[in-house]
Amino acid sequence: MIFVLDVGNTNIVLGVYEGEKLKYHWRIGTDRTKTEDEFGMMVKQLFSYEGLTTKDIDGIIISSVVPPIMYALEKMCKKYFNITPMVIGPGIKTGLNIKYDNPKEVGADRIVNAVAAIDMYGGPLIIVDFGTATTYCYINEEKQYMGGAIAPGIGISTEALYNRASKLPRIEIVKPNNIIGKNTVSAMQAGILYGYVGQVEGIVTRMKAQAVGNPKVIATGGLAPLIANESTMIDVVDPFLTLKGLQMIYTKNLE
Numbered sequence: 001m002i003f004v005l006d007v008g009n010t011n012i013v014l015g016v017y018e019g020e021k022l023k024y025h026w027r028i029g030t031d032r033t034k035t036e037d038e039f040g041m042m043v044k045q046l047f048s049y050e051g052l053t054t055k056d057i058d059g060i061i062i063s064s065v066v067p068p069i070m071y072a073l074e075k076m077c078k079k080y081f082n083i084t085p086m087v088i089g090p091g092i093k094t095g096l097n098i099k100y101d102n103p104k105e106v107g108a109d110r111i112v113n114a115v116a117a118i119d120m121y122g123g124p125l126i127i128v129d130f131g132t133a134t135t136y137c138y139i140n141e142e143k144q145y146m147g148g149a150i151a152p153g154i155g156i157s158t159e160a161l162y163n164r165a166s167k168l169p170r171i172e173i174v175k176p177n178n179i180i181g182k183n184t185v186s187a188m189q190a191g192i193l194y195g196y197v198g199q200v201e202g203i204v205t206r207m208k209a210q211a212v213g214n215p216k217v218i219a220t221g222g223l224a225p226l227i228a229n230e231s232t233m234i235d236v237v238d239p240f241l242t243l244k245g246l247q248m249i250y251t252k253n254l255e
């Protein structure tokens with residue numbers, strides 16, 4: 001079995017694949033202060049809850065957009081699994097043709113998502129990832145990664161709102177009963193949810209206007225289901241797109 005880790009700015013999503021099947025998955029906070037031993041104990045506990053041990057794992061692959069956490073994570077892999085992990089970056093084949101000014105600048109999560117989505121859905125594609133940031137990636141009909149857009153994510157935008165406006169509370173991001181809010185909480189929920197739906201529709205419409213063919217729109221990330229429920233523009237929600245891409249890239253790099 002292989003162990004895959006997707007390190008985002010808010011959460012680390014971990015998975016165990018047996019062949020092409022995702023057998024287990026977990027989500028933990030991206031704590032930049034944790035040591036290799038703390039990560040090791042956390043992983044051991046998650047594993048043991050499922051009856052797994054570190055000895056069941058033959059290989060590890062990590063994608064990260066948080067460089068400061070990598071020292072502890074890589075050390076954890078060596079100490080507790082006795083495995084040097086593959087890390088998405090220089091030296092790892094992805095097969096992706098990247099048309100960014102500087103291809104090295106593209107976030108590893110965006111690359112991994114693109115690899116998985118191209119394999120599963122072909123091109124053209126628009127991938128929307130609702131993470132700390134909301135990213136939009138356009139993949140053309142020739143399966144080239146053309147670039148995209150990066151916007152502040154739903155969670156951090158909501159945080160900015162209550163941090164900067166004294167009378168606005170911290171709220172849960174859920175669908176309100178009405179677009180016309182009758183109290184502060186539901187007015188904020190309406191603004192955030194429908195504001196985001198509008199952003200997605202606005203950006204996707206503009207990207208589609210430039211695209212050749214009709215790109216399929218794939219959504220992933222923590223809050224994807226909530227937004228997808230409110231919009232007909234999202235064709236597929238795939239919460240495990242990044243984990244799938246990691247499994248595929250691992251296999252590609254074994255030969």
Ligand SMILES: Nc1ncnc2c1ncn2[C@@H]1O[C@H](COP(=O)(O)OP(=O)(O)O)[C@@H](O)[C@H]1O
Pocket residue numbers: 007008009010011012030130131132133153154155156221222223
């Ligand atoms: N299952 C969930 N339910 C509700 N909110 C979530 C869930 N998972 C993540 N979030 C929220 O979505 C935002 C992005 O999370 P995530 O997709 O894990 O981001 P990243 O990949 O940047 O770490 C965060 O604000 C987080 O609090």
Ligand SMILES: CC(C)(COP(=O)(O)O)[C@@H](O)C(=O)NCCC(=O)O
Pocket residue numbers: 007008009010065105106107108109110130131132133134135150153
């Ligand atoms: C845009 C991101 C911050 C998204 O990260 P996330 O929301 O998943 O934590 C990340 O992909 C990143 O740091 N990218 C580098 C810049 C770029 O892709 O152009």
Ligand SMILES: [K+]
Pocket residue numbers: 008109129131221242
């Ligand atoms: K992510």
